[in-house]
Amino acid sequence: MIRRHRNWASLDLSRAPADGPVAFCGDLGPENLLAGYRAGVYPFPAAEPPLRDLNEALFEELVADGQVAIVGDDNRDPYSVAWWSPDPRPVIPVDAGRLGHSLAKHLRNRLSWSTSLNRAFGRVVEECRAGREPRWLTAELVDSLNRLNEHGWALSAEVWEDGELIGGVFGVRTGPVLSLDSMFHRRSDAAKVAIADLAARFRQVGGRLLDAQWDSPQTRLLGATPVPRARYLALLQASPDLPPPADLTLPARRLAAAGTG
Structure with a gap:
């Protein structure tokens, strides 16, 4: 089941990958950016369309399995920005x-x-x-x-x-x-x-x-x-x-x- 969150406040990283993106969210506005850092994640935008497509191809199964979250409820493309929180x-x-x-x-x-x-x-x-x-x-x-x-x-x-x-x-x-x-x-x-x-x-x-x-x-x-x-x-x-x-x-x-x- 895809884990969709309106914002970062409810993000649960207990099942998130240790060495890959933990979420996708296309909102890079200053308020959302600061909220992401407060939640312990940081962004890595896909600078070119092929990198965006690679995000979806590599991680869509983890998204479907609920290990990687989708954050945001607007029309922004979530796969355009990967958010990371490495462990350790x-x-x-x-x-x-x-x-x-x-x-x-x-x-x-x-x-x-x-x-x-x-x-x-x-x-x-x-x-x-x-x-x-x-x-x-x-x-x-x-x-x-x-x-x-x-x-x-x-x-x-x-x-x-x-x-x-x-x-x-x-x-x-x-x-x-x-x-x-x-x-x-x-x-x-x-x-x-x-x-x-x-x-x-x-x-x-x-x-x-x-x-x-x-x-x-x-x-x-x-x-x-x-x-x-x-x-x-x-x-x-x-x-x-x-x-x-x-x-x-x-x-x-x-x-x-x-x-x-």
Whole structure:
């Protein structure tokens, strides 16, 4: 039986796949996007029609069996956007999102490097889109992310060198979790510095975890540890929202002085 939900509030992931889409929903509007993150899922739009058709071909049986939900009651094509919630979920505790010894030593000599919050959100997103295929950061998703940024839910951390943007990361915050969507760098280790900066800022307002979303050797190197999806969801559902971090521009070398991991 196809599990149809009007919204994310009633989504039950107890039978959902661990390593595949857990739902399909074509609504990428900002309200629905934030509600999805609150439910512990994140979107992966099909950038081209063949990818949409592949979603239906690969997963229609799981949809019919009730393991994968269809969310939304409007006329949007649900198979145009797959929503994921891996089990286990790779997360980085904010007090572990620190710099390694070699990078910290390197950063102490980078007097021209600084970091900021939300100073160039749109530019960071566009840098993360550039040259990446499939282009899951579709125009509709980017528009909704920009609108969430305007209201303080989507955040970016930027790394600068003498006024040039050399690295960044962006994501969406819900309760004590900040879910990292993508990052980029133009200088070696600039993306790592952006993540450490975002972890430090989020920790200051009571944040607990950075969600790395996809488990990989790269995310493990950033300090990610896999936790059961049920534990991750329980944390989201039991915790209130936090105030946004301060958006001051700060010297990057302070992250080296704060300690290493």
